[in-house]
Amino acid sequence: MKRLCVPILLFLLLSLLMGLAYFEVIDLYIQTIILFMGINIITSTSLNLVNGNMGEFSCGHAGFIAVGAYVSSVLSVALFTKSKIFGAPLLPPELAAYGFPFVLICGGIASALTGLLIAIPSFRTRDDYLAIITIAANYIIITAIINIDKIGGARGFMGMKRVIFAMEECAEIPWMVLWVFVFTVLTVIIIRRYMTSTYGKGVEAIRQDEVAAEIMSVNTNRIKLVTFMISSGLAGIAGGLYAHAVGYVNPKSFDILKSTEALVMVYLGGMGSITGSILSAVIFTLLLELLRPLQIIKWVAIPLLLIIIMQFRPEGIMGHRELSDIFPKLKKFYKFK
Amino acid sequence: MSLLEIKDLTQLFSGLCAVSELNLSLDERELVGLIGPNGAGKTTVFNIVSGYYQPSQGDIRFQGQSLAGLKPHKVSALGISRTFQNIRLWKEMSVLDNILVAQHYNLGYGLGGLFFRTPRYLKREKDIRHHAMELLEIFKIDKYAEEKPSNLPYGMQRKVEIVRALSADPKLLLLDEPAAGLQATDVSELIELIRWVFEQFDLTIWMIEHQMKVVMSLCSRISVIDFGRLIATGTPEEIQQNHEVIKAYLGDDQI
Structure with a gap:
């Protein structure tokens, strides 16, 4: 019972969402918000791994999202659709539905490798320096994209909607709802498995006392690299999903503001808490939509909210605890630690 | 063959000589003490042995293998484990x-x-x-x-730290001032604990300690360092009589 409870619940939720979207009970606007929720959950839980669990301060998460978004977009457009830039599809478009997850994973791998490239020099320094290096990396990535004319440069890159149409040729179901849901669940599983293993507990040890960790046989440099790569790789997957959900990417949408959004979600939810990051991603997405009528004032209201949270609850909503720590009865159904 | 062999070990910190030409060796199944006045370089020696510092000169061999250039996690994998002067458990x-x-x-x-x-x-x-x-x-x-360790009394935290060090199945256990900050009753308990560990586990214990009661009752051999130099080594009785040691601790009586 305990083992099956969460899978059944997730399956029911997925069928509900797919059903609602399929019979058009919820319109495209609501669907997009639901997609953004999933994407934001991936973004915040993955950033939480580095900032919350490992205690480093990465400020350039959007850079990795951008790499994933562009790599998977270019791949899927080149592989499955006829485009001006890449010409005829390299693979039959009918394969789009099955090929899409692989394309996403390729984007994730590209992001993870970018993460590795940035992590190697930055972990030789400490704390604040990682923050500076990641901000710099974010700008380098954005500037690089702007200067590659082949993928649209500053104008952005589009054509991903045609990939979605190609998928819908195969079967008329809301594909993006399915993939966002699947990859969100996968992300949470990956992070949870990582952090509950003895290997992953080394990450917590590094945050609490790095010297003691190294002396007690934890290979701190390697764990830091691995953790950073997992975090950036998952961010890349979030990017791929975002690009295909919106159907259009622009380098401007992955600038420092996007990184800040990710940071806000992590600090709102509580450092080092998976359920906290999930909760805050959902709340944050809803908040952004609710405050949309305020237009530009939205960006006054949200930072203000952050200041208020830091004043009255600096550890965030959950603060290093999981939902099952706060409501012990939930442990009957699942355990997060 | 000795378990640990320290040869001509010198450690310079930008000109300051923390350890100078130290020669020392530990045998298997020994309980050895390392004492000396404050700032003599005792913890520095431990930090070098556990790989946290790379020595400026000299060599350390553990079971015949040189530790030069090994990172701390490699050293501990070889079988050297330690505790810290100020307890360094992961508190959360x-x-x-x-x-x-x-x-x-x-x-x-x-x-x-x-x-x-x-x-x-x-x-x-x-x-x-x-x-x-x-x-x-x-x-x-x-x-x-x-x-969580932070909810435990200080003496218990010490014990947990010793258990953590032992859990890595070490051949050499370094205890850095295990009695520091303990109450008198806890100190006698600690002495019993260390003796028990030494009897039950197949290892060598090397400890730094300021409380003479602990060192004198446990160690079969004691080395004394002062200003990074080894000034004496011998049984507790010999050390208590040693003129150099008395001078290092109490000063010269010729003044």
Whole structure:
């Protein structure tokens, strides 16, 4: 019972969402918000791994999202659709539905490798320096994209909607709802498995006392690299999903503001808490939509909210605890630690 | 063959000579003390042996293997484990998790196994957990397994730190001032604990200690350093009579 409870619940939720979207009970606007929720959950839980669990301060998460978004977009457009830039599809478009997850994973791998490239020099320094290096990396990535004319440069890159149409040729179901849901669940599983293993507990040890960790046989440099790569790789997957959900990417949408959004979600939810990051991603997405009528004032209201949270609850909503720590009865159904 | 051999060890910190031409060796199954006045370089020696500092000169051999250039986690995997002067447990992790993390030298699975939860991974995790619980039971602290170290009394934290060091199955255990900050009653308990550990486990214990009661009653051999130099070595009785040692601690009576 305990083992099956969460899978059944997730399956029911997925069928509900797919059903609602399929019979058009919820319109495209609501669907997009639901997609953004999933994407934001991936973004915040993955950033939480580095900032919350490992205690480093990465400020350039959007850079990795951008790499994933562009790599998977270019791949899927080149592989499955006829485009001006890449010409005829390299693979039959009918394969789009099955090929899409692989394309996403390729984007994730590209992001993870970018993460590795940035992590190697930055972990030789400490704390604040990682923050500076990641901000710099974010700008380098954005500037690089702007200067590659082949993928649209500053104008952005589009054509991903045609990939979605190609998928819908195969079967008329809301594909993006399915993939966002699947990859969100996968992300949470990956992070949870990582952090509950003895290997992953080394990450917590590094945050609490790095010297003691190294002396007690934890290979701190390697764990830091691995953790950073997992975090950036998952961010890349979030990017791929975002690009295909919106159907259009622009380098401007992955600038420092996007990184800040990710940071806000992590600090709102509580450092080092998976359920906290999930909760805050959902709340944050809803908040952004609710405050949309305020237009530009939205960006006054949200930072203000952050200041208020830091004043009255600096550890965030959950603060290093999981939902099952706060409501012990939930442990009957699942355990997060 | 000796377990640990320190040869002509010198450590310079930008001109300051913290340890100078130290020669020392430890045999297997020995309980040895390292004493000296404050700032004599005792902890520096421990930090070098555990790989935290790379020595400026000299060589350290452990079971015949040179430790030069090894990172601390490699050194501890070879079988050198230690505790710290100011307890360095991971304070926000449970006592059990503290022991678990110290098993990193011998996880026996890779990342693939971790993410796919292969049978090998599950078995190793179970074994590691079992080993940790067993140790906690031996030391009668299994009831604190889920407790955070910061909620335990100071003396208990010391004990947990010693258990954590032992959990890595060391051949050489370095104790850096285990009695520091303990109350008198806790100190006699600690002496019993260290003696018991020495009898039960197949290892050599090397400890730094300021409380003479602890060193004199436990150690079969004591080395004394002052200003980074070895000034005497011998049995507790010899050390107590040694003129150099008295001079280092109390000053010269010729003034």
